[in-house]
Amino acid sequence: MHPELIKLEQTFKPSILTKIDDPWLAQYRIKLWMKRDDLLHPIISGNKWRKLKYSLDHALSSGADTIISMGGAYSNHLHALAYVGKVLGLKTIGLVRGEQPVTLTPTLSDIQRWGMELRFVSRGDYRLLRQHKNYQALPGLQPGQYWLPEGGAQALALKGVAELVNEIAIPYDTFCAPCGTGATLAGMIDAVQQQVSVLGFAALKNAGFLRGEVEGLLSQSRHNWQINLDYHFGGFAKTNADLSEFSNDFESKTTIPLEPVYTGKMMYAVYDLIKKHYFKPGERIIALHTGGLQGKRGVSG
Numbered sequence: 001m002h003p004e005l006i007k008l009e010q011t012f013k014p015s016i017l018t019k020i021d022d023p024w025l026a027q028y029r030i031k032l033w034m035k036r037d038d039l040l041h042p043i044i045s046g047n048k049w050r051k052l053k054y055s056l057d058h059a060l061s062s063g064a065d066t067i068i069s070m071g072g073a074y075s076n077h078l079h080a081l082a083y084v085g086k087v088l089g090l091k092t093i094g095l096v097r098g099e100q101p102v103t104l105t106p107t108l109s110d111i112q113r114w115g116m117e118l119r120f121v122s123r124g125d126y127r128l129l130r131q132h133k134n135y136q137a138l139p140g141l142q143p144g145q146y147w148l149p150e151g152g153a154q155a156l157a158l159k160g161v162a163e164l165v166n167e168i169a170i171p172y173d174t175f176c177a178p179c180g181t182g183a184t185l186a187g188m189i190d191a192v193q194q195q196v197s198v199l200g201f202a203a204l205k206n207a208g209f210l211r212g213e214v215e216g217l218l219s220q221s222r223h224n225w226q227i228n229l230d231y232h233f234g235g236f237a238k239t240n241a242d243l244s245e246f247s248n249d250f251e252s253k254t255t256i257p258l259e260p261v262y263t264g265k266m267m268y269a270v271y272d273l274i275k276k277h278y279f280k281p282g283e284r285i286i287a288l289h290t291g292g293l294q295g296k297r298g299v300s301g
């Protein structure tokens with residue numbers, strides 16, 4: 001590992017397991033914990049660090065001085081990357097989906113302040129960029145430039161995610177996580193012990209393609225996982241009163257903050273599925289808090 005990355009990681013806080021002691025869970029004989037990757041760092045939050053770590057190490061050891069990646073106007077991935085770039089003295093370029101807005105989103109204005117160069121690309125071009133799925137794949141890449149696919153989703157991301165899995169020292173049956181690109185889920189599937197089931201919740205509508213994406217990232221084929229597509233609440237970053245009420249209630253009971261794009265939807269889904277007897281009595285469930293609380297700004301609800 002590059003010394004600068006080690007130095008940076010030494011400033012991180014531990015990602016603890018928090019037991020959710022909601023009394024109604026006892027009725028279903030369910031034990032529930034959250035793995036708190038939201039606590040790692042106030043800015044380089046959660047799964048974004050896990051996914052970036054070994055790609056950055058690879059970029060640095062291959063002599064890159066510039067990292068190019070892509071994301072939307074609220075992207076937690078670009079936000080984390082821009083900040084890490086600033087800390088490590090790397091140049092960063094963000095290909096941002098859609099027209100340049102008149103006023104930058106809070107996410108984009110942070111990103112710009114930290115020195116990432118923003119290049120706005122049309123939705124059509126953005127879709128095409130998604131096809132370039134590994135670090136050498138972007139056409140026109142210059143010497144010294146390292147390409148990180150959307151969400152940092154490449155094989156090296158899984159190695160960082162495995163570390164969060166290996167930090168868990170208690171026995172459990174099901175490991176839940178929200179899915180955007182599915183790279184975090186793939187890392188979990190790869191790293192959990194044989195008897196653990198991994199359950200992903202798609203944050204996007206019509207996310208049937210996610211299964212193939214996850215399969216494409218796995219180092220070997222596994223059958224211990226599923227992706228639930230039913231809790232997108234109308235689409236990516238869409239929310240409703242039910243979801244906000246759930247998140248507020250959860251936050252006031254547990255003091256664990258959720259955001260509506262990923263972790264709120266996942267926890268809503270986990271609670272709903274428990275009530276629908278989806279899990280067996282006696283099951284021990286861990287839900288991954290992937291962080292992303294900065295993205296809460298500017299998302300309605």
Ligand SMILES: *Cc1c(COP(=O)(O)O)cnc(C)c1O
Pocket residue numbers: 046047048076077151178179180181182183184185262263290291292293
């Ligand atoms: C990016 C993000 C995800 C999605 O992770 P993938 O690895 O792309 O599936 C989930 N939760 C939060 C908070 C995120 O920022």
